Amino acid sequence: MITLRKTDFKDKVTENFTVKEWFSKSADAPDSHLLDYDLCEAVQVIRDMYNTPIRINSTLRTLKGNQDAGGSPQSNHLTGHAVDFSFISESNEDIIAFMANQWTLKGMCYQELRGMRASVIFYPTFIHIDFQEGRGFKPQSIFTDEFGTYGFGNSVKKKYFFGRTT
Numbered sequence: 151m152i153t154l155r156k157t158d159f160k161d162k163v164t165e166n167f168t169v170k171e172w173f174s175k176s177a178d179a180p181d182s183h184l185l186d187y188d189l190c191e192a193v194q195v196i197r198d199m200y201n202t203p204i205r206i207n208s209t210l211r212t213l214k215g216n217q218d219a220g221g222s223p224q225s226n227h228l229t230g231h232a233v234d235f236s237f238i239s240e241s242n243e244d245i246i247a248f249m250a251n252q253w254t255l256k257g258m259c260y261q262e263l264r265g266m267r268a269s270v271i272f273y274p275t276f277i278h279i280d281f282q283e284g285r286g287f288k289p290q291s292i293f294t295d296e297f298g299t300y301g302f303g304n305s306v307k308k309k310y311f312f313g314r315t316t
């Protein structure tokens with residue numbers, strides 16, 4: 151975990167991202183908060199892999215911020231253990247679809263992020279990443295490899311869901 155402070159907004163968290171970009175977007179956000187640094191590293195890996203700018207949409211949410219966002223009461227965003235992001239490119243949805251496909255084919259992106267033991271949900275217009283074990287999630291299938299045991303599911307809303315179960 152790292153501590154993000156409003157007074158450090160201009161500081162870099164990783165090569166392409168500042169504290170301001172990663173800071174809580176909740177209207178009643180505190181002046182500083184904790185954030186899981188693995189999230190920052192994972193998003194930087196994706197930024198490098200696709201060489202395209204990323205917009206960080208949501209990180210830590212306050213209780214009110216989570217309610218406003220329609221988040222689950224058990225959301226990993228409440229503890230600073232989740233991020234939602236999208237690609238700034240007009241091709242955002244295409245890049246997300248490509249990346250989701252990379253996961254189903256166990257391609258490069260899968261290798262990198264599974265290696266970091268990330269759970270990933272591909273929505274049509276944004277991607278959610280966290281590093282927590284799946285809770286209240288009913289996978290359609292389970293698969294195990296050298297990175298751990300994952301549940302896989304899909305639906306209209308959550309296009310593909312790769313949740314860590316151990």
Ligand SMILES: [Zn+2]
Nearest residue numbers: 232233234278
């Ligand atoms: Zn999320």
